[in-house]
Amino acid sequence: MKRLALVIAVGAFACFQAAGAWAVPNPDTGPGCGLGKLAWADYANQKDIAPQVMMATTNGTFGSNTFGISSGTSGCTNDGKVMSQHQATMFAEVNFENLAQDMAQGQGEHLASLATLLGVPVEYQPTFFAMTQEKYTKLIQSGEASPVAMLAALHEAMAGQPVLAALPVRH
Numbered sequence: 667m668k669r670l671a672l673v674i675a676v677g678a679f680a681c682f683q684a685a686g687a688w689a690v691p692n693p694d695t696g697p698g699c700g701l702g703k704l705a706w707a708d709y710a711n712q713k714d715i716a717p718q719v720m721m722a723t724t725n726g727t728f729g730s731n732t733f734g735i736s737s738g739t740s741g742c743t744n745d746g747k748v749m750s751q752h753q754a755t756m757f758a759e760v761n762f763e764n765l766a767q768d769m770a771q772g773q774g775e776h777l778a779s780l781a782t783l784l785g786v787p788v789e790y791q792p793t794f795f796a797m798t799q800e801k802y803t804k805l806i807q808s809g810e811a812s813p814v815a816m817l818a819a820l821h822e823a824m825a826g827q828p829v830l831a832a833l834p835v836r837h
Contacts (some may be wrong), residue, residue, distance in 0.1 A: 690699030701725060754783040758813035765816070766806045784820075785834060793829050 689720060702724030709717040761776050768774025772795045786794045798805060798820070805819045824830040 683713060755813065755817060757783055760818055762813045762816070764795050765813075766811075769798040769802050769805055772796055784824075786830065787833070790833065792828055793827065794824070797823060797830065 676708045702721035705721075705724055706787070711717065758781060761779075762778040765780060769779035777795060777798060778791060782789045785801075786829070801819075801823045805816055805823065807815065
């Protein structure tokens with residue numbers, strides 16, 4: 667019985683080694699970027715399981731991989747772009763409460779940022795701000811208070827303003 671177990675173990679080891687020899691080399695040296703990648707960068711054999719697990723665990727524990735990718739830090743690179751058709755939506759979702767407040771006042775840095783994301787030139791932004799204040803209750807409907815509903819109402823309101831309707835507005 668011991669002999670059979672030894673033969674199986676040797677056979678499995680041989681197959682495992684052969685599979686490794688036929689594998690296509692992977693230039694990746696671990697789980698991407700982030701604090702984990704930086705902390706374990708000096709480890710000699712980064713393709714070994716232990717450093718990759720430590721990199722991934724460190725990134726997962728601190729959320730640094732996601733932060734690094736979105737900010738271009740911690741050894742991560744990006745072009746800093748969010749797909750243009752989603753920029754205004756993402757901004758509105760993250761800043762919805764601040765946007766609602768700025769629209770009620772007809773001014774504010776969040777509203778100015780949204781205007782820029784929508785492609786409203788600086789010279790037309792006062793018109794845009796006044797329009798958002800004037801149509802505040804329609805833009806921020808109490809029954810449908812959501813960023814997507816607000817942006818849809820905003821685009822509709824802009825289409826009704828001659829100066830703003832002529833702009834090539836981004837969505």
